[in-house]
Amino acid sequence: MSLNLFAVDASFKIEKDVEHRSRIAVVDTSPSTNEQFFKILLSDLKISGHFLADTTHNRGELNSKFIAPALKSKEYILRYALTQGSGTKLVVRLLKASDGKELFRKSYSIPTITKAPFLAHKAISDINDVLKYASISWINRYVVFSRYTSAKQSEIILADYTFNYKKVIIRGGLNLFPKWADANQKSFYYTSYAGIIPTLYRLNIYSGSKQKITSSEGMLVCSDVSKNGSKILLTMAPEGQADIYEMSSSGGAKKRITTFNGIDVNGKYVDNDSRIVFVSNRLGYANIFKKSISGSGVSQVVYHGRNNNAVDAHGSKIVYSSRESQNSFGNNTFNLYLTSSLGSGTRPLTASGTNQFPRFSTDGSVLQYIKHSSRGSSIGYTNLNSKQSLLFPLGVKKIQSLDW
């Protein structure tokens, strides 16, 4: 397993003044070193956009009052100890570099070392909060994704955001389009092909309880979940025509939102859940449109590109992927663009490779995406505020869909 923690997308300039980020050194005081865990800590610090971490893998003592002279030029020192016994334990201490004053100390545990990445994420998230920076709690979240394994076969997998932790949660069958059902990530929706027609289920990842939501001839996807989890947007085709519907997450009648005699898919809530953006071929090619939940008028959002076939939204922010080469076969260039439902400017987020499956973090500050390039396939993250970017090796083939 290799790590490629600091591959920055070529399109990005590091625009945030480094002086605005806190200089921090990381000191490993574990009984034995673990380079992978150290790099996960560094990646957490970097993607936060709040820290400028020294990449030297320092060694030291957890409780010593001695501060190495070379580290006194930093603002903070993070000492940690990762140990394994009846469980995996992480102890962290945040020190002021100039005088060694302890600002924060906490211990974390988790049953198995495979989930150690989550210890790193939680510790850095807490340290970020202690220093009163904008929350980065999104690094603690699971990523859920589906991948094809063979014809009509797939797996649904849980991962940490770096993909260092991965666990198959549904093995076998054809189960697609996983989508988190609640803010706490206790359940997700997914489409099962076990029956004659696609069926949407909601699965509790801790208890394993599964609830049938609805089914539809043709296709069925839970494309989005409202902020409070009470409503869902579905792409379904009860009469063979892919359109967008809204229904209560507790079941009941479905409200048809689009009625176009073509392709309308990928509905996403925007503007405080009062409107949706979606992908439609109503102009003869895939593009991004928006409409209110209750009204009939549809307006074009994107006036750029000739094949914009995926979209995500957060608040008024909209991200979409645009195919920018015309190869019928083989790799095409797909780039991501950021725009707004309010009509403000559009800016590119990537400049090369095949960039797809854009997904906003829960606070809308970071974008997740899949990148295929000549150097391999990666899961990418871009902090939209600091412009910091990270790529992690994907380690799995042919992702079908993902959610964060």
Place this chain on the structure above:
Amino acid sequence: MIKKVLLSTSVLVLLFLTGCGQNSPDLSASNNNISDATALSGDTVSINDNAYGNESGGRGNSSSDGFQSLYFNFGDYSISSNMENAISRNVNVANNASGRRVKIEGNCDEFGTDEYNYALGLKRAKAVKDSMSSQGINTSKMVMVSFGESNPICTSSTDSCYGKNRRVDLRLVR
């Protein structure tokens, strides 16, 4: 079948540490009292869904029951004149299938992504359904499902292979 995952500590420890150029963490229990630590969330379930396929009319990636698959051009979902013989044959098979429905499966090549590709596969299935309906097959006797890019016949990087994946398969279901 749902079961709690019993993790093999030794295997998973090895997985996590693979690639580390340095020593693994101390795995002894000494100095590692986790009772004072904040425990993160518990473990998740693992579900085996391999029973799939019995109810859905088969896992095949071609037509069966005497039906003939139909093939489409890149990005296209229109019925062309060279599909007429296959459509007629499929209509005859459907007419002779008493008590069973015709499942029409739309498929795409691997170059589309996300929901849009599933909608494209569905448009192909719908085109075949409409064509068969116009030749007398009752729409209630047909059911459509799009499999998007999930059901390729072949995976080699050739135009002919990709063409085989842009197809509609038909089979009988109860």
